Amino acid sequence: MKLFAIRDYRHLFGAQIIALFGTGLATVALGLLAYELAGPSAGAVLATALTIKMVMYVVIAPIAGAYADRLPRRAFLTLLDLVRAGVVLVLPFVTEVWQIYVLVGVLQAASAAFTPTFQAVIPDIVTEETQYTRALSASQVASTMESLLSPVLAALALAFMTFNWLFVGTSIGFVISAVLVLSTRIPNATASGQTRVWDRISSGIRTFGATSRLRGVLALNLVVASAGSIVVVNTVNYVRDTLGGTESDVAWMLAASGGGTLLAALILPKVLDRVADRPVMLTGATVLVIGVLAAITMILLGIVSWAVTAPIWVLIGAGMALIITPTGRVIRSSVDTPALPAAFAAQFSLSHLAWLITYPIAGWVGATAGLGPAWITLGALALFGAIAAPLLWRREPTPAADATAPAEQHVDADTDHTGVLQPVGAPSPGASDAAAEGTLIAGQCSCVRPV
Numbered sequence: 001m002k003l004f005a006i007r008d009y010r011h012l013f014g015a016q017i018i019a020l021f022g023t024g025l026a027t028v029a030l031g032l033l034a035y036e037l038a039g040p041s042a043g044a045v046l047a048t049a050l051t052i053k054m055v056m057y058v059v060i061a062p063i064a065g066a067y068a069d070r071l072p073r074r075a076f077l078t079l080l081d082l083v084r085a086g087v088v089l090v091l092p093f094v095t096e097v098w099q100i101y102v103l104v105g106v107l108q109a110a111s112a113a114f115t116p117t118f119q120a121v122i123p124d125i126v127t128e129e130t131q132y133t134r135a136l137s138a139s140q141v142a143s144t145m146e147s148l149l150s151p152v153l154a155a156l157a158l159a160f161m162t163f164n165w166l167f168v169g170t171s172i173g174f175v176i177s178a179v180l181v182l183s184t185r186i187p188n189a190t191a192s193g194q195t196r197v198w199d200r201i202s203s204g205i206r207t208f209g210a211t212s213r214l215r216g217v218l219a220l221n222l223v224v225a226s227a228g229s230i231v232v233v234n235t236v237n238y239v240r241d242t243l244g245g246t247e248s249d250v251a252w253m254l255a256a257s258g259g260g261t262l263l264a265a266l267i268l269p270k271v272l273d274r275v276a277d278r279p280v281m282l283t284g285a286t287v288l289v290i291g292v293l294a295a296i297t298m299i300l301l302g303i304v305s306w307a308v309t310a311p312i313w314v315l316i317g318a319g320m321a322l323i324i325t326p327t328g329r330v331i332r333s334s335v336d337t338p339a340l341p342a343a344f345a346a347q348f349s350l351s352h353l354a355w356l357i358t359y360p361i362a363g364w365v366g367a368t369a370g371l372g373p374a375w376i377t378l379g380a381l382a383l384f385g386a387i388a389a390p391l392l393w394r395r396e397p398t399p400a401a402d403a404t405a406p407a408e409q410h411v412d413a414d415t416d417h418t419g420v421l422q423p424v425g426a427p428s429p430g431a432s433d434a435a436a437e438g439t440l441i442a443g444q445c446s447c448v449r450p451v
Contacts, residue, residue: 002131003126003131003135003138006125006126006131007184008125008184008185008186009122009125009126009135011180011181011183011184012118012121012122012125012180012181012184012186013135013138014180015081015176015177015178015180015181016118016177018173018176018177018180019081019173019174019177021153021173022088022169022170022171022172022173022174022177023170023173024153025153025157025166025167025169025170025173026088026091026166026167026170027232027254028163028166028250028251028254029091029163029164029166029167029170030046030049030091030100030104031046031235031236031250032163032236032247032250033091033094033100033163033164034046034049034097034100034236035236035237035240037094037095037096037097037100038097040237040241040367041367042236042237043233043234043236043237043362043363043366043367044363044364044366044367044368045097045100045363046233046236046363047233047359047360047362047363047364047366047367048101048360048363048364049100049101049104050232050233050355050359050363051356051359051360051363052101052104052105052108053104053105053107053108053111053352054352054353054355054356054359055356056105056108056109056111056112057108057111057112057348057349057352057355057356058349058350058352058353058356059112059349060109060112060113061112061113061115061116061345061346061348061349061352062202062204062205062342062345062346062349063113064112064113064116064117064345071117073117073121073186073187074181074182074184074185074186076113076117077114077117077118077121077178077181077186078178078181078182080110080111080113080114081114081174081175081177081178081181082174082175082178083106083110084107084110084111084114084174085171085172085173085174085175085178086171087103087106087107087110088107088167088170088171088174089167089168089171090103091103091164091167092164092165092167092168112348115348116344116345116347116348119328119344119348120344120345121186122135123332124186124187125184125186125187157169158247158248158251163247203339203342204339204342204343204344204345204346204347205346205349205350207334207335207339207342207343207346208343208346208347208350211334212392212393212394213277213278213330213333213334213393214330214331214334214347215392215393216278216281216389216390216392216393217281217327217330217331217347217393218350218354218392219385219386219388219389219392219393220281220282220284220285220323220327220385220389221350221351221353221354221385222354222357222358222381222382222384222385222388223284223285223288223289223323223382223385223386223389224288224320224323224324224351224354225351225354225355225357225358225359225381226288226292226354226358226378226379226381226382226385227288227289227291227292227316227319227320227378227382228316228320228355228358229355229358229359229361229362229378230292230295230316230362230375230378231254231257231313231316231317232359232362233359233362233363233366234362234363234366234371234374234375235250235253235254235257235313236250237366237371238253238309238371239253242304242371243304243306243309253309253310253313254313256310256311256313256314256317257313257314257316257317258317259314259317260313260314260315260316260317260318260319260321261317261318261320261321262317262321263314263318264317264318264319264321264322264325265321265325268280268321268322268325268326272325272326272329277326277329277330278390278393278395280322280326281322281323281326281327281330281389282386282389282390283322284319284320284321284322284323285319285323285382285385285386285389286319286386287315287318287319287322288316288319288320288323288382288386289379289382289383289386290315290319291312291315291316291319292316292375292378292379292382293379294312294315295312295316295375295379296372296375296376296379298312299371299372299375300372327347328344331343331344331347357381358378358381361374361377361378361381362374362375362378365377
């Protein structure tokens with residue numbers, strides 16, 4: 001409650017919730033629109049649309065992060081919300097598949113600029129460390145609640161109206177989000193100190209390449225994308241064509257995955273108070289590999305059952321939350337404040353690069369060769385990421401193991417006290433030691449549900 005006493009954060013949180021639920025409704029509607037236009041090829045259409053989205057995220061996010069300190073952030077975020085509202089309002093009038101691709105490209109270009117800018121605003125609004133932790137925890141809970149409830153709301157709405165009205169609801173949500181953002185007092189970003197264009201764009205990515213923890217996050221991004229693509233891309237065809245379900249059943253199955261995410265999100269805050277990020281996130285990778293293997297077994301054995309599919313979707317949702325939730329903590333403890341916008345933008349871009357790989361596999365391979373080969377390929381990628389993550393993210397010394405380090409000190413595996421190999425964008429050794437690994441900072445990633 002102390003957190004929500006901060007007026008500007010309260011308004012931003014409200015804007016996030018409304019935009020999230022609008023996006024969730026649009027996600028369901030987009031899958032149904034693809035099915036209406038393409039029928040059995042809906043998975044391929046949806047995969048193409050999502051691939052366009054990922055390309056926009058990979059390309060636009062670093063550019064937006066590079067210039068975050070040069071733009072009036074409140075006006076910029078408001079404008080992007082209004083652009084998204086206008087694009088979504090046009091989607092109900094689409095009659096050709098190519099029109100979906102064009103509109104999705106514009107919509108996701110705006111989202112790619114909005115999300116990392118929004119994420120970087122939070123630490124400037126909530127400056128107290130413990131409250132910042134709770135702020136990003138609340139953002140993750142909001143995201144998981146959306147993944148659970150928006151498909152349920154869509155299912156209920158579809159009982160009384162066509163799916164095109166879901167796009168109208170999304171557009172209204174973006175307008176309300178814009179009004180709330182405009183009502184806040186968002187400070188402009190701290191200057192990064194980078195002057196050359198390429199240095200500004202690539203600084204966050206180079207930080208990921210130079211920091212052990214962040215390299216591990218990259219591998220975990222691949223695990224999340226591999227498992228998540230099965231749910232996001234293939235649910236509509238699997239439910240409609242294999243299980244023989246209705247449009248509402250598609251929404252309920254997506255809600256099952258959201259239920260797993262919510263369950264994990266409710267448990268995680270207390271867990272993260274006692275357990276470091278690394279074991280929690282590696283556990284999430286294991287859970288996702290198990291979920292994907294279960295899905296592969298189900299499809300290969302020809303098991304057609306709601307009672308079998310739903311728990312697998314729940315398991316995948318829970319595993320994704322175990323990785324996504326602590327990611328912001330890892331980023332925040334790896335860089336100093338001026339480098340935060342570039343670091344969040346890099347994570348946004350690089351995580352969606354993983355989705356750019358897995359979405360076409362789920363959609364195109366699934367449509368041409370069948371769900372079995374597609375899911376086996378995704379399972380191999382998930383297993384690769386789960387094995388690579390602990391190798392890339394080396395176990396870091398703790399105060400008990402390193403008696404020479406002060407109690408509040410963090411020593412990254414790639415950094416020594418002489419500064420021989422300091423991550424780009426990270427503070428100097430004297431400054432970074434204050435950002436201990438034990439600092440509790442929860443985070444939100446918008447890879448599944450972009451704000």
